[in-house]
Amino acid sequence: MQVWAVSNQKGGVGKTTTVVTLAGLLAEVGYRVLLVDLDPHGSLTAYFRYDPDEMERSVYDLFTELPISSASVRDLILPSSHESIDLLPASTALATLERRAVGKEGMGLQVAKALRTQKEVYDFVLIDSPPVLGVLMVNALAACSHLLVPVQTEFLALKGLERMVRTIEMVNRARRNKLEFTIVPTFYDRRTQASVASLRELHRCYGELISTAVVPVDTKFRNASLKGVVPSALDAGSRGVHAYAKLLRNLLERRRQEQAHG
Numbered sequence: 001m002q003v004w005a006v007s008n009q010k011g012g013v014g015k016t017t018t019v020v021t022l023a024g025l026l027a028e029v030g031y032r033v034l035l036v037d038l039d040p041h042g043s044l045t046a047y048f049r050y051d052p053d054e055m056e057r058s059v060y061d062l063f064t065e066l067p068i069s070s071a072s073v074r075d076l077i078l079p080s081s082h083e084s085i086d087l088l089p090a091s092t093a094l095a096t097l098e099r100r101a102v103g104k105e106g107m108g109l110q111v112a113k114a115l116r117t118q119k120e121v122y123d124f125v126l127i128d129s130p131p132v133l134g135v136l137m138v139n140a141l142a143a144c145s146h147l148l149v150p151v152q153t154e155f156l157a158l159k160g161l162e163r164m165v166r167t168i169e170m171v172n173r174a175r176r177n178k179l180e181f182t183i184v185p186t187f188y189d190r191r192t193q194a195s196v197a198s199l200r201e202l203h204r205c206y207g208e209l210i211s212t213a214v215v216p217v218d219t220k221f222r223n224a225s226l227k228g229v230v231p232s233a234l235d236a237g238s239r240g241v242h243a244y245a246k247l248l249r250n251l252l253e254r255r256r257q258e259q260a261h262g
C-alpha cells in the first residue's frame with residue numbers, strides 16, 4: 001500500500017480535484033483506492049454525495065477514544081460511486097479538533113495508524129488535506145510516503161507555496177525518512193502572461209521539484225464534480241485528465257525506481 005497526500009496551505013488550488021482525478025485513473029488500471037478526507041470543509045466527501053454536516057461516523061472518530069483496529073476503521077469507510085474507490089469521509093466536526101487535540105500526546109499519528117490496519121485492502125491511499133497547518137495536516141504529512149503540492153500558476157500562489165515548503169522542511173526535521181514532494185502547477189493557461197511567467201518563476205525557484213505534467217485550466221473538472229463522478233469517467237480525453245495521467249505515470253515510474261533501489 002502506497003500513501004500519497006495532497007496538500008497546500010491555500011484553498012482553491014486544485015487539491016481535491018487532484019485527489020479525485022488521480023483516484024479515477026488509478027482505479028481504471030485496476031488498483032484499489034482509498035480516499036481520506038481530512039479537510040473539515042469536506043469537499044471530497046461532498047464530491048461523492050455525502051453530506052459532511054450529517055456524517056454520524058467519520059475520520060473524526062479516529063481522534064476520539066475509539067481503539068484503532070482493522071474492524072473499527074472498516075466501520076468508518078464508505079463506498080463511492082466507483083467500484084474500486086472507497087472513502088473515509090470528513091465531518092464538519094473535524095473543525096473542532098484543533099482545539100481538542102492540543103497537548104494530547106500521539107495525536108499526530110492517528111491517521112497513519114488507521115491506514116496501517118488497511119494495508120492489505122488497498123493499493124493506494126490518497127489524502128486530501130486541509131489548508132491550515134494543524135493537527136490534521138500533521139497527520140496527513142506523517143501518514144504519507146509522497147506529497148503532492150498543487151499550486152496555481154499565478155503570482156499570489158507562489159507566496160503560499162513558500163509557506164508550504166517551510167512546513168515540509170519543519171516536518172522533515174522530525175521524520176526518520178525525508179518526505180519527498182512534487183509541486184504540481186495547476187490552472188495553467190498558456191495564453192495568459194501571468195500563467196506563463198509564474199510557471200517560469202516556479203522552475204527558477206524549485207527546479208526539479210516541479211512536475212513536468214502541468215494541469216491546464218479545464219472546465220470539465222467542474223462538470224465532473226457537479227455530476228459526482230471522477231473526471232476520467234466523464235471525459236477520458238480531456239486536456240485536464242491527460243495532464244493528470246502524465247503526472248501519474250511519472251509518480252508510478254518514480255515509485256518503481258525507488259523500489260528497484262530498495
Ligand SMILES: Nc1ncnc2c1ncn2[C@@H]1O[C@H](COP(=O)(O)OP(=O)(O)O)[C@@H](O)[C@H]1O
Binds near residue numbers: 014186188
Ligand atoms: N485545472 C482546473 N481547471 C479548471 N477548474 C479547476 C481546475 N482544478 C480545479 N478546478 C475547479 O476549481 C475549484 C477549486 O478546486 P479544488 O480542487 O476544490 O481546490 P482545493 O481543494 O485546493 O480547494 C473547483 O470548483 C474545481 O472543480
Ligand SMILES: [Mg+2]
Binds near residue numbers: 015017039044
Ligand atoms: Mg479541497
